[in-house]
Amino acid sequence: MFNLIRKDIVMQKKTLAILALALCVYLALGVSSIWVGLIFSIVMITNTFSLDEKSNVHMLLNSLPYTRKQIVSSKYVVAVLFTLLVALALFVGNLVFHGEITLWKHLLIMMILVFIAASFILPFSYQYKSQYLFVASIVAFGAYMLLVNTLIPNLNDLIREKVYIILTTTTPSLYVGMVVLVGCLYGFSWIVSIRIYEKKVF
Amino acid sequence: MEPVVELNNVSKSFKGFTLKDFSLTVRKGFVHGFIGGNGVGKSTTIKLIMNLLEPDRGEVSVFGLSYKDHEKEIKQRIGFVYDEFVFYEHLSLAEMKDIVKRAYKTWDDDLFYEYVNTFQLPLKKPMKTFSKGMMMKASLTIALSHHAELIIMDEPTSGLDPIFRRELLEVLRSLMEDGGKTIFFSTHITTDLDSIADYITFIHNGEHIFTKDLFEMNEDYALVKGELELLDEETEQEFIGIQRNSFGFVALTDHKERVEDVFGDTVLIEEPSLEDIMFYTKKGAADYVQLNS
Structure with a gap:
């Protein structure tokens, strides 16, 4: 499985370099770290995924001495590694550009949001194809707008308020709880993706 | 093996x-x-x-x-x-x-x-x-x-x-x-x-x-060419697939020796290519389906 992880990292070399540059620009402009980190991590995860979808690469991977479980698991490990890498880049970037230490809470929230998103993105991409993610995100956005306009008009304010509470709280148990919960969600998503991939026809 | x-x-x-x-x-x-x-x-x-x-x-x-x-x-x-x-x-x-x-x-x-x-x-x-x-x-x-x-x-x-x-x-x-x-x-x-x-x-x-x-195939299979009069319900049983045209018939058999005995010099017996074997086997299967459906 180590080879599959290595492959995903090596193949993203160029993308990583371009993204690192873009990250510097965003940080220099003072865009929110959480937001930048979330977008960059998700772009890297979906990009890794879509590379494998081009030209029957899944047929190649499944003909090599790997199990389907390993192929799926490597993607989940790579997603964690990329997110950690982005968090590290944010930390270093903020230190260099603004001379400030990024709050660990901000990095943690960023990573939690990435893992929540990845928990849905990965099984969806295994079931369908990552190219439909764009369509799915438009549908999800539409559903969100419908919710805001009909049932919960102050949803935006509620979310903002909750995020503020989380960021300002000093109770560590809240963070531990969130990490455990998101860990469980990620683990569950991992198992679901393996199930989906094991039934896949090439 | x-x-x-x-x-x-x-x-x-x-x-x-x-x-x-x-x-x-x-x-x-x-x-x-x-x-x-x-x-x-x-x-x-x-x-x-x-x-x-x-x-x-x-x-x-x-x-x-x-x-x-x-x-x-x-x-x-x-x-x-x-x-x-x-x-x-x-x-x-x-x-x-x-x-x-x-x-x-x-x-x-x-x-x-x-x-x-x-x-x-x-x-x-x-x-x-x-x-x-x-x-x-x-x-x-x-x-x-x-x-x-x-x-x-x-x-x-x-x-x-x-x-x-x-x-x-x-x-x-x-x-x-x-x-x-x-x-x-x-x-x-x-x-x-x-x-x-x-x-x-x-x-x-x-x-x-x-x-x-492949050796066995060359031994058993043969492409048989002859006139249409030679074909009747009984002789047709010898073939896997038959193609008829105005000049006669071309058919494939998988028991060459038997066909040689039955038809003797009245037909031309040739070695079939794999393509012939595929073609006539497919044709035979299609005719069989036609006859029985």
Whole structure:
């Protein structure tokens, strides 16, 4: 499985370099770290995924001495590694550009949001194809707008308020709880993706 | 003779296509050709052997092992070539090699470069710029560089020019000289098999029609040409498939000696090509369906 992880990292070399540059620009402009980190991590995860979808690469991977479980698991490990890498880049970037230490809470929230998103993105991409993610995100956005306009008009304010509470709280148990919960969600998503991939026809 | 691949009563259904109770044995140390028209189940069978598909019913074993418990072990020993492009388009052959080699315990870089030289393949060009022939050579180079015991190829010669087809057959022949290796390949270009195959399996509409050794086929099969008056309900029983025209009939039999006894000098008996065997077997099956439906 180590080879599959290595492959995903090596193949993203160029993308990583371009993204690192873009990250510097965003940080220099003072865009929110959480937001930048979330977008960059998700772009890297979906990009890794879509590379494998081009030209029957899944047929190649499944003909090599790997199990389907390993192929799926490597993607989940790579997603964690990329997110950690982005968090590290944010930390270093903020230190260099603004001379400030990024709050660990901000990095943690960023990573939690990435893992929540990845928990849905990965099984969806295994079931369908990552190219439909764009369509799915438009549908999800539409559903969100419908919710805001009909049932919960102050949803935006509620979310903002909750995020503020989380960021300002000093109770560590809240963070531990969130990490455990998101860990469980990620683990569950991992198992679901393996199930989906094991039934896949090439 | 030790079986390398065994399919026992395997069935697999898709929308509009079914592989029915398919059984097949590929023996160690031989070249086994897999023939049939387009869309009759050749690729499905190969995908079942490669565990890219799971059978609805029946068993698949490779090297006497099942995929359920020995997937990695089996795939370590197989080299594969597909008709489709399965590599990362933007990578060069050298970069692709770096990814694939790490998957195999027995990868041999020297052997890889030997094939690269033989086939005159560019190492640094993105693989998406490769022609169909170059792509096939690259696939073959990757498939042969880890000392695989079983080489599985899906239509390796389709879309290739005759010169490269010969080159490919030459490579396969020299591969077999080392002994211990087994080649299983599907094709609809039957002339490729005449010179290299030991065994032939014919598949039609998802059904196993026959598996025979090439020598046995030359002994048993014959193409019979004669006048229409010679055909009646009884004599027609001697043939697998018959084609009639205003000049007479051409038919295929799989018991040459008997036909020689029955018809004597009244007919012309010729050696059929594999294509003839495929054509008349298919025709016979179609006529049978017509008669009985």
